[in-house]
Amino acid sequence: MKKYDSEQRSARRAANPPSRSKARGHERARGASTDERGGSRRLDQVTEVLKQVLSWDQPADVLLSKYFRSNPAMGARDRAQVAQAVFDVLRHLRRYRHDAQSIAGGLQAKLAVFGLYASLDDAGRQSILTPEQLTWAAHSQQIDPDSLAFGLRFSVPDWIEQEIKRLPEPESYAESLLHGAPLDLRVNGLKGERQAVLEEIQVQLQDSRFSAQATPYSPDGIRLTGHPPLNRWKLFSDGVIEVQDEGSQLLAHLVGPKRGEMVIDFCAGAGGKTLALGALMRSTGRLYAFDVSAARLGRAKPRFARSGLSNVHPVVIRNERDDRVNRLAGKAHRVLVDAPCTGLGTLRRNPDLKWRQSPEQLQRLCQEQASILTQAAKCVRPGGRLVYATCSFLYQENEAQIEQFLQQHPEFALVNATECLPICPTNAVDGQGMLRLRPDWHGTDGFFAAILQKNI
Numbered sequence: 497m498k499k500y501d502s503e504q505r506s507a508r509r510a511a512n513p514p515s516r517s518k519a520r521g522h523e524r525a526r527g528a529s530t531d532e533r534g535g536s537r538r539l540d541q542v543t544e545v546l547k548q549v550l551s552w553d554q555p556a557d558v559l560l561s562k563y564f565r566s567n568p569a570m571g572a573r574d575r576a577q578v579a580q581a582v583f584d585v586l587r588h589l590r591r592y593r594h595d596a597q598s599i600a601g602g603l604q605a606k607l608a609v610f611g612l613y614a615s616l617d618d619a620g621r622q623s624i625l626t627p628e629q630l631t632w633a634a635h636s637q638q639i640d641p642d643s644l645a646f647g648l649r650f651s652v653p654d655w656i657e658q659e660i661k662r663l664p665e666p667e668s669y670a671e672s673l674l675h676g677a678p679l680d681l682r683v684n685g686l687k688g689e690r691q692a693v694l695e696e697i698q699v700q701l702q703d704s705r706f707s708a709q710a711t712p713y714s715p716d717g718i719r720l721t722g723h724p725p726l727n728r729w730k731l732f733s734d735g736v737i738e739v740q741d742e743g744s745q746l747l748a749h750l751v752g753p754k755r756g757e758m759v760i761d762f763c764a765g766a767g768g769k770t771l772a773l774g775a776l777m778r779s780t781g782r783l784y785a786f787d788v789s790a791a792r793l794g795r796a797k798p799r800f801a802r803s804g805l806s807n808v809h810p811v812v813i814r815n816e817r818d819d820r821v822n823r824l825a826g827k828a829h830r831v832l833v834d835a836p837c838t839g840l841g842t843l844r845r846n847p848d849l850k851w852r853q854s855p856e857q858l859q860r861l862c863q864e865q866a867s868i869l870t871q872a873a874k875c876v877r878p879g880g881r882l883v884y885a886t887c888s889f890l891y892q893e894n895e896a897q898i899e900q901f902l903q904q905h906p907e908f909a910l911v912n913a914t915e916c917l918p919i920c921p922t923n924a925v926d927g928q929g930m931l932r933l934r935p936d937w938h939g940t941d942g943f944f945a946a947i948l949q950k951n952i
């Protein structure tokens with residue numbers, strides 16, 4: 497399976513489909529087509545996309561985008577209905593597969609019925625589903641979730657169930673993963689000030705079903721309910737705002753770069769954190785954006801251009817032992833390793849990851865993470881800092897990596913994350929100072945970060 501950065505994909509995705517429970521409420525897809533042929537067409541469309549998505553060859557949002565590109569006649573509402581139904585199925589796949597066993601017919605079509613039923617309002621359901629489909633979908637929805645075993649109830653594979661059960665309040669955590677995520681924006685400090693931008697957005701959203709408010713922990717963040725067409729906003733094209741989860745914004749504060757410093761974003765991907773770091777540096781000093789993927793760094797370039805930053809130096813490296821990395825040995829004040837990981841902290845946005853990841857893939861990733869961390873550490877100057885982060889909740893990718901690193905690198909010591917955050921979220925920092933953010937407690941994606949300082 498291809499490694500990828502779910503956060504980048506999430507940022508690209510214009511519409512983040514809501515969860516089943518949200519869909520039951522005010523975010524329901526409205527105004528389903530009323531003619532019968534339109535109804536069965538919608539069911540066919542969802543079934544067709546599910547056939548592709550459930551092969552797990554590519555991420556669901558990539559396949560959806562391809563499908564929409566090859567069906568240009570579909571309007572925005574049609575696309576939203578298909579995407580919402582597909583994402584609902586991915587969130588509840590184990591449960592729906594189980595409920596579908598007692599019903600005749602092809603699996604994908606039955607899953608499509610469940611997904612559409614859960615994500616449409618009554619009028620939409622009636623216009624798309626037959627009376628028989630409505631009856632069995634309603635029956636499935638009426639089953640008391642508390643009567644189901646953990647894996648079925650929260651629709652997670654057994655190995656992920658075991659991992660969630662290692663966390664405090666596992667049921668609350670698992671429940672939060674069945675919901676869609678809000679759309680967080682970061683205000684680019686070089687081009688705007690949060691309060692003024694927030695007021696501008698609020699005026700823009702007046703009389704619409706969307707709303708905006710300041711994020712609780714990141715001083716640069718704005719949280720939107722709903723998904724307005726951001727890429728048509730001038731604030732976006734002018735580089736005043738960027739899409740970035742609040743948790744991700746906080747990671748840049750943990751790195752805490754200062755004006756004029758040399759900073760390395762070792763796994764820069766499409767540049768989400770590079771942009772936040774560059775803004776904190778007020779576009780001074782030197783900010784290297786490394787990545788092994790030319791395609792991802794390529795996607796970062798228009799974002800760098802919009803941001804107005806002039807201190808970013810994107811560099812495609814062959815691997816973490818590349819000569820261009822070695823040349824910076826002992827030079828950097830701050831190094832961020834936003835490591836390639838399972839991405840399981842982003843299941844609200846990327847529910848397919850729970851079915852696309854595996855214990856074998858986890859093992860491969862852990863080896864890669866350890867190697868990247870070791871090489872990145874060589875770039876840190878005495879007194880400088882290395883920040884290791886993942887968007888995963890798995891102990892193996894997080895605390896275990898740091899414990900192993902500290903055993904092998906006694907010249908580094910942990911710094912308490914509380915000291916580096918503008919406002920520290922409750923229960924987010926453990927006894928050793930490592931940060932763990934989670935959707936149910938903090939409203940962010942699941943993130944882990946540790947700050948490591950090198951002795952002088």
Ligand SMILES: C[S@@+](CC[C@H](N)C(=O)[O-])C[C@H]1O[C@@H](n2cnc3c(N)ncnc32)[C@H](O)[C@@H]1O
Nearest residue numbers: 501763764765767768769787788789816834836
């Ligand atoms: C979690 S993503 C980074 C996301 C990015 N920091 C952001 O905020 O948008 C991990 C990135 O690590 C990159 N990567 C994988 N192996 C690498 C290596 N050996 N050295 C540097 N980057 C690597 C991947 O291409 C991917 O873009």
